[in-house]
Amino acid sequence: EAGVAQSPRYKIIEKRQSVAFWCNPISGHATLYWYQQILGQGPKLLIQFQNNGVVDDSQLPKDRFSAERLKGVDSTLKIQPAKLEDSAVYLCASSLARGLATNTGELFFGEGSRLTVL
Amino acid sequence: QKEVEQDPGPLSVPEGAIVSLNCTYSNSAFQYFMWYRQYSRKGPELLMYTYSSGNKEDGRFTAQVDKSSKYISLFIRDSQPSDSATYLCAMSRRAGSARQLTFGSGTQLTVLP
Numbered sequence: 232e233a234g235v236a237q238s239p240r241y242k243i244i245e246k247r248q249s250v251a252f253w254c255n256p257i258s259g260h261a262t263l264y265w266y267q268q269i270l271g272q273g274p275k276l277l278i279q280f281q282n283n284g285v286v287d288d289s290q291l292p293k294d295r296f297s298a299e300r301l302k303g304v305d306s307t308l309k310i311q312p313a314k315l316e317d318s319a320v321y322l323c324a325s326s327l328a329r330g331l332a333t334n335t336g337e338l339f340f341g342e343g344s345r346l347t348v349l
Numbered sequence: 350q351k352e353v354e355q356d357p358g359p360l361s362v363p364e365g366a367i368v369s370l371n372c373t374y375s376n377s378a379f380q381y382f383m384w385y386r387q388y389s390r391k392g393p394e395l396l397m398y399t400y401s402s403g404n405k406e407d408g409r410f411t412a413q414v415d416k417s418s419k420y421i422s423l424f425i426r427d428s429q430p431s432d433s434a435t436y437l438c439a440m441s442r443r444a445g446s447a448r449q450l451t452f453g454s455g456t457q458l459t460v461l462p
Contacts, residue, residue, distance in 0.1 A: 271454060271455075273437050273439070
């Protein structure tokens with residue numbers, strides 16, 4: 232079974248530029264998440280989609296971050312304009328049901344997109 | 350004070366050693382406790398999941414939860430070089446809510462051959 236696919240794996244940009252990350256979840260997974268993982272920290276949830284609707288975006292800095300999940304499958308996370316503090320790994324994850332599976336709490340993560348803002 | 354505290358390490362042990370990884374937390378409402386393993390330049394993967402207090406064993410791995418002390422542990426027996434990774438604890442107030450899932454900052458483990 233194919234895992235969560237993300238691209239690009241690495242991106243270096245200058246501050247105030249824009250960047251977009253793409254995610255393709257595991258086939259059949261209705262719920263998709265974007266996490267931000269700053270070096271030395273645990274992942275922090277940015278946004279959660281259920282199919283193509285937003286369930287939770289309370290921690291998404293909406294003045295510069297946007298995300299969409301058209302057709303309830305692929306998703307794109309955009310940052311515009313980028314700041315130095317946005318340097319992080321952006322992890323996409325998916326799960327079968329809404330939120331975490333009640334019996335395992337399992338999220339399936341992609342390998343991440345590493346962003347460096349200079 | 351962070352809700353979840355985890356010693357960042359790095360922790361280096363010889364092959365075959367017993368490893369103890371720990372997290373403390375401040376929110377007594379946490380009921381679901383998880384350990385994720387994250388290899389270098391990879392995404393986290395779920396290793397262990399426990400509900401409330403007690404122990405859970407899976408092969409060489411044992412997860413322990415002490416809610417009275419707000420302390421969780423992951424023990425790795427007969428550690429192998431392939432166990433070298435960052436281990437993230439995570440906890441949640443209720444099942445089915447990624448919004449309420451709080452991760453620790455991770456402990457970097459190296460098992461030397």
